[in-house]
Amino acid sequence: MNNIYIILPVIIHMATAILCLASWSSVRLQKVISIVGNLAALIVSLFLFKAVYEGPILTMQSGNWEAPFGITFVADTLSVMLVTFSNLVALAISIYAIEATSTHRKKYGFYAIVHFLIMGLNGAFLTGDIFNLYVWFEIVIISSFVLMTLGGKKPQMEGAIKYVAMNMLASIFFLTAIGILYGIAGSLNMADLAGKIAAIENRGLVNVTALIFFVGFGIKSAVFPMYFWLPSSYHTPPSVIAAIFGGLLTKIGIYAIIRMFSLLFVMDTFLLDLFVILAILTMITGAIGAWSKTSIRRMFSYLIVCHIGYLIAGLGLFTQLALTGVVFYLMHDIIIKTNIFLMSGVIYKIRKTTDLRRLGSLYKDYPLFSIAAFLILFSLAGIPPLSGFWPKIQLFGEAMSSQQYILLITLIIASFVTLFLMAKIWIQAFWKPFTLKDEKHKDFFQPLTLGRKAALIGPVVGLLLVTLWMGVGANMFYEISSKIAYELMHPDMYINAVLK
Amino acid sequence: MELYLVILIGLFYAAGIYLMFRRSMLRMLLGLILLGNGANMLIFLMGDIVKGKPPIISEDVSIFTDLYADPVPQSLILTAIVISFGLQSFAIILLKKVYNLTGTDDLDTLNTHDEEI
Numbered sequence: 001m002n003n004i005y006i007i008l009p010v011i012i013h014m015a016t017a018i019l020c021l022a023s024w025s026s027v028r029l030q031k032v033i034s035i036v037g038n039l040a041a042l043i044v045s046l047f048l049f050k051a052v053y054e055g056p057i058l059t060m061q062s063g064n065w066e067a068p069f070g071i072t073f074v075a076d077t078l079s080v081m082l083v084t085f086s087n088l089v090a091l092a093i094s095i096y097a098i099e100a101t102s103t104h105r106k107k108y109g110f111y112a113i114v115h116f117l118i119m120g121l122n123g124a125f126l127t128g129d130i131f132n133l134y135v136w137f138e139i140v141i142i143s144s145f146v147l148m149t150l151g152g153k154k155p156q157m158e159g160a161i162k163y164v165a166m167n168m169l170a171s172i173f174f175l176t177a178i179g180i181l182y183g184i185a186g187s188l189n190m191a192d193l194a195g196k197i198a199a200i201e202n203r204g205l206v207n208v209t210a211l212i213f214f215v216g217f218g219i220k221s222a223v224f225p226m227y228f229w230l231p232s233s234y235h236t237p238p239s240v241i242a243a244i245f246g247g248l249l250t251k252i253g254i255y256a257i258i259r260m261f262s263l264l265f266v267m268d269t270f271l272l273d274l275f276v277i278l279a280i281l282t283m284i285t286g287a288i289g290a291w292s293k294t295s296i297r298r299m300f301s302y303l304i305v306c307h308i309g310y311l312i313a314g315l316g317l318f319t320q321l322a323l324t325g326v327v328f329y330l331m332h333d334i335i336i337k338t339n340i341f342l343m344s345g346v347i348y349k350i351r352k353t354t355d356l357r358r359l360g361s362l363y364k365d366y367p368l369f370s371i372a373a374f375l376i377l378f379s380l381a382g383i384p385p386l387s388g389f390w391p392k393i394q395l396f397g398e399a400m401s402s403q404q405y406i407l408l409i410t411l412i413i414a415s416f417v418t419l420f421l422m423a424k425i426w427i428q429a430f431w432k433p434f435t436l437k438d439e440k441h442k443d444f445f446q447p448l449t450l451g452r453k454a455a456l457i458g459p460v461v462g463l464l465l466v467t468l469w470m471g472v473g474a475n476m477f478y479e480i481s482s483k484i485a486y487e488l489m490h491p492d493m494y495i496n497a498v499l500k
Numbered sequence: 501m502e503l504y505l506v507i508l509i510g511l512f513y514a515a516g517i518y519l520m521f522r523r524s525m526l527r528m529l530l531g532l533i534l535l536g537n538g539a540n541m542l543i544f545l546m547g548d549i550v551k552g553k554p555p556i557i558s559e560d561v562s563i564f565t566d567l568y569a570d571p572v573p574q575s576l577i578l579t580a581i582v583i584s585f586g587l588q589s590f591a592i593i594l595l596k597k598v599y600n601l602t603g604t605d606d607l608d609t610l611n612t613h614d615e616e617i
Contacts, residue, residue, distance in 0.1 A: 131576055131579070134580075135579065135583070138583045138586075138587070141587075142586060142587060142590065145587075145590055145594075146590075149594060149597075152597065154601050154602070157594070157597055157598045157601055157602075158598065158602070158610035158611065160594060160598075161525065161594065161595070161598055161607070161610055162610070164587075164590070164591055164594060165520075165528055165529075165532065165591075168532050168536075168587055168591065169520070169532065169535070171587070172532070172535045172536055172539050175536075175539040175540075175543070175580055176538075176539045176542055178543070178576070179539060179542040179543035179546045179573075179576075180542070180546060182543065182546055182547065182572070182573065182576070183545075183546025183547070188572070232611075
């Protein structure tokens with residue numbers, strides 16, 4: 001069955017980006033086009049999600065070339081879930097950017113680049129061809145390079161050097177692995193490869209290829225020995241761009257790891273042990289890094305690393321229940337990581353700093369925003385009724401029943417460190433009275449007009465509502481995650497859908 | 501022919517990684533370019549080098565029985581070259597901008613601590 005509609009989210013973002021480029025001179029028009037485009041893409045992806053969730057895996061053979069020869073697009077539940085969430089985040093970002101991005105950045109094509117980036121993300125989630133995945137990755141990273149450097153401030157450029165170098169290196173690793181894989185298996189279609197790799201007798205060569213893939217994706221998703229570029233670059237661009245990066249860009253690496261290691265490569269004990277060890281080290285180093293920072297955004301950058309450890313940990317356990325936890329955590333993480341960066345942007349708007357030592361008494365001045373911030377911070381930490389709790393408890397339980405006690409202890413320690421840091425942010429930024437006299441009456445948020453305030457607060461509250469829904473209505477999200485985990489544990493469903 | 505290519509690819513990777521270990525930004529970029537070219541040649545090599553046998557099936561047979569030159573790796577390399585060209589030209593401009601801003605080529609000095617959101 002050739003379902004051409006699954007490519008629609010990609011097409012919509014491409015069209016939106018082109019329209020934004022066409023209306024280069026009018027930033028106002030670009031804002032409208034961007035919001036409309038995101039809304040359309042979100043609606044389409046929701047329909048797509050409904051169709052795939054209730055029905056079979058949809059596929060599209062581009063140019064009507066039969067599966068192993070042409071480029072296939074596959075919409076399984078994991079793909080459409082990620083497409084839906086990335087479009088949701090994109091909508092929040094395009095509203096938030098109305099006020100949060102300075103005009104000179106918007107004049108140089110901010111909206112167009114954001115849409116190219118989301119287009120690349122959607123394409124990467126939907127493609128079923130490994131080289132095509134590489135091409136979408138490149139579209140994503142070159143858009144992110146532009147977003148990273150847009151504005152041209154000195155710290156931004158310095159962060160960009162590290163970011164660009166590490167991402168180019170990751171792409172080269174990815175390309176090398178594709179080359180070797182093509183040499184040993186002779187195919188690029190992921191469903192076709194799954195069967196061909198299983199038939200290869202030289203398992204050592206297959207495992208080496210798997211590890212080269214893992215190094216490439218590990219750099220992109222900031223796994224332990226390869227994460228150093230992230231905390232030294234993610235705090236430099238404006239908060240709205242950091243929100244896109246923090247929420248979505250590390251997740252595309254995680255998506256690729258999940259896809260590769262559930263579909264193409266067999267998880268033998270060596271790979272499982274490796275994943276568990278790397279998860280432990282990622283969590284510990286991320287937590288220690290976050291502990292040592294006083295700026296909220298630097299702290300969040302390290303927390304991204306720390307929480308990538310949770311996802312890798314679930315993969316290292318590789319049971320259906322653990323993967324359910326991973327997928328649930330992935331959904332929670334996309335929304336909450338975007339939201340904490342958006343929230344820190346609002347704090348910056350109010351006080352013109354995100355350094356905890358110079359913040360204070362936000363609760364007194366903005367009680368309603370503070371309550372929203374409280375819920376966001378403690379959803380991230382995973383206090384029981386909120387969304388972070390459910391996937392974490394799932395992972396704890398699986399680590400327990402797989403008898404990975406060191407992993408279990410690390411998971412718990414990382415949770416407590418997160419909780420401690422959230423409490424620290426809450427006490428220092430919101431409760432503590434101002435200590436520096438000269439900054440007592442500084443407030444940059446109050447003079448803004450009501451519409452501008454709404455553009456800043458609206459997306460934060462909107463994403464918070466999604467987070468709360470995930471916490472309160474955890475059952476529904478658990479069922480979605482459980483279906484995705486079932487599909488991941490039974491890759492023949494994916495293979496049959498593509499190669500029937 | 502294959503053996504020479506293997507040695508050449510190894511040299512490209514080794515030189516690229518060595519240059520990336522240097523502290524100079526320019527050498528790092530040169531290293532990345534060498535690594536990228538090494539990867540492209542690796543794909544070329546992995547697709548089996550066959551001379552003078554185009555992948556065209558003659559009319560009287562339905563499948564290939566003979567060894568043929570695989571066109572897929574060549575198209576992959578073409579795509580990869582175009583992409584890396586774009587990335588490299590961006591990186592070169594970025595290096596120049598960073599050099600203009602900081603006045604140094606040393607990667608270890610790129611740690612400004614002021615806050616910018």
